[in-house]
Amino acid sequence: MKGATAVIGSLPSATGALALDIYRMSMRFGSFTALDGVSMKVAPGTVHALLGENGAGKSTLVKCVAGFQRPSEGSIVIDGREQAVANPVVARALGIGMVYQHFTLAPGMTVAENLLLAGGKTPALIDWTQKRAELEAFLQSTPFRLDLDARPLDMAAGEKQKLELLKQLYLKPRLLILDEPTSVLTPQEADEVLGHVRDFARAGHCTVLIITHKFREVMAYADDVTVLRRGKAVHATSVPATDPARLAQAMVGDAAAARPEGPETASKAPATGIVLAQAAVEGAAQTASLEVQGLRVMGDRGTLAVHDLSLSVLAGEILGVAGVSGNGQRELVEALVGQRARAAGAVRVGGEPYAATRGENHRLKVRSLPEEPLRNACVGDLSVAENMALRDFDRPPLYAGGRLRFGLWRSRAREWIKGYGIKTQGENAPIRSLSGGNVQRAVLARELHGEIRVLVAANPVFGLDFAAVKEIHTRLRGVAQQGAAVLLISEDLDELLELADRIVVMSEGRVVFETAAAGAQRQVLGSHMGGGHHQPSTGSSV
Incomplete structure (x- = not known):
């Protein structure tokens, strides 16, 4: 001083x-x-x-x-x-x-x-x-x-x-x-x-x-x-x-690197983002694994953070949600996974109402990869093995005859540590002692175990090194290829363009734009992320 x-x-x-x-x-x-x-x-x-x-x-x-x-x-x-x-x-x-x-x-x-x-x-x-x-x-x-x-x-x-x-x-x-x-x-x-x-x-x-x-x-x-x-x-x-188009290009990278939108991809583009969202919900109801209709969610400051949002994700599809931080993505994820109350709207998984209870997660096969997993998906002072068992510690075979079978917890954890390449002092080490990438691998091992119908992933590689990013992206693709619906919320357009089949943009709590990822243009996505009014030559705008 x-x-x-x-x-x-x-x-x-x-x-x-x-x-x-x-x-x-x-x-x-x-x-x-x-x-x-x-x-x-x-x-x-x-x-x-x-x-x-x-x-x-x-x-x-x-x-x-x-x-x-x-x-x-x-x-x-x-x-x-x-x-x-x-x-x-x-x-x-x-x-x-x-x-x-x-x-x-x-x-x-x-x-x-x-x-x-x-x-x-x-x-x-x-x-x-x-x-x-x-x-x-x-x-x-x-x-x-x-x-x-x-x-x-x-x-x-x-x-x-x-x-x-x-x-x-x-x-x-x-x-x-x-x-x-x-x-x-x-x-x-x-x-x-x-x-x-x-x-x-x-x-x-x-x-x-x-x-x-x-x-x-x-x-x-x-x-x-x-x-x-x-x-x-x-x-x-x-x-x-x-102008907004040039600013968007600077924000998200060289537009020339994006795949051009040609006649074939343009013909698949919807007339408007909202029309496509509603059509997906209504027309694909029989095949959509995840449906969100009219969702409204309050933010921390007492104002609406998510406004009448509708979207659907089909089995085997990765739907990317783009947007600048603070436009309702965090509140959307928390409402979907049961960490925040829903003010209005409906969420269905496999056609059934979904309130994100632990029992429904197990029965409907819903998994999540939250941002900041150490804070949102783990108990820091518990061991790696104990955190890996949070989903099913009270179900066979980890629980039998009225007893928790800790030996099975630890042996399974050792298998996952080896299979996912998790760097740790052992299955008994507190999970907070692991690096960010290794915490994420541990959560991945737990969340990707067994059959999956819906996976909600929020900024799953934020702050991780190249090797961890590549591995997690490979596993996300694998989940979709096995028939799961993947909702990928990310503030990294490169990640969405690489992984997603479709991309929607959230701005001020609403879906304002939607397009096939194969024909997406970075500067157009960036413009809608920033609330700009740059109109694409083809595609959708709200």
Whole structure:
């Protein structure tokens, strides 16, 4: 802290919009490189958009700027002077404020109290008459009108997001970082918020760096844009010099590498994504292994995350679900596998209603490969053998005569460890001691054991090395070839294009596009992922 204090004492007390230069920034976590030599210039008094798929490095970059992480290499230059942003306190002293993707409010305190807490210098005794007058004057200078006596626990999601922004504006930041600021706002609220943010920047009050996945917001409100892909800055331009199609291409890779959509594949494309989804559900009811109709799911913030979603997956088919992170995919998966309640809609497996109970999973032969398996599919302190037995520990042959047969648990685990190439100290080692790829192999062994009718896989290779990715992809293909319906949710278009038979795109909780994978065009998929309106020459659009 002494070092931080010394740094803060030497910081300039400049006001107004700052100039930010990121120079060759890299960030490594062990063998994983989250940022790879990224350079970026953000001009003072501008709105600079940061685009990229999930895992591209966007959040890592802004966390380094805001002092939450120290980059492995590279420099942060503010107004032409290199700064060591050692922690958020230093960042605050430099005039850097950040509105996070997740709420950071004190829910039981009033709007006034939340605003005062944001300053970090709240006195022991507060002259509320004076402070309320100051806060009222502050609110008169902002685009939002919130009741100073209201409490976040009684607010709608949009009001909470406005309060998060007000907290930062109250501190008069020189650089305002916004992480998906409109994710819980209506289109009208989003336009209101971004319009005023743009006005603040153009008036010279602050510089704005905004992470978003919506091309419409970039085109309407940003001055410049930088696209990250797999930890590298692959595209930087002024907004007037680009369009959603080019931004989509930069996000998802070289469109020329995609398979062209010719007459044969084009003729198979549906008129619209929704029509195809409904036709699949209605016309293929006799052969669909998984059917989802009108599904509605609430998100963590009390708003709908999945809106009247319908899809079906046939036996032997891999249906890929594409989308930028935060568009309802996680909530969809959790609702399908029983980790989140369904607000409305129906799910059927093999024509039977499916509520994702443990008994139904066994009877209807449903399996799942969740993202972050150590957190979502394992008990970390239990052994590898015990985790491998979670599906059937109470069924023969692992259970017989009123007794758990631990010897069989362990012997089967040894077979699976060998068969799946799992690197572990043995079947009795705690599963949390394994690397991510080996945890995923252990979960695969458990979930792919026996007959499978439906497999739900969510980002099954995220963060894994090349060898693990290749092996898991091979096994997923094998599951489909044996007649199972595979629902593959992934934020990696390369993975979907390689594995899927059909691809649907989710945006803002809805299926907005659908096409055969054989004729899919990356830039078209990317445009729909970003909420853009680029129309394909053939295919479907909603």
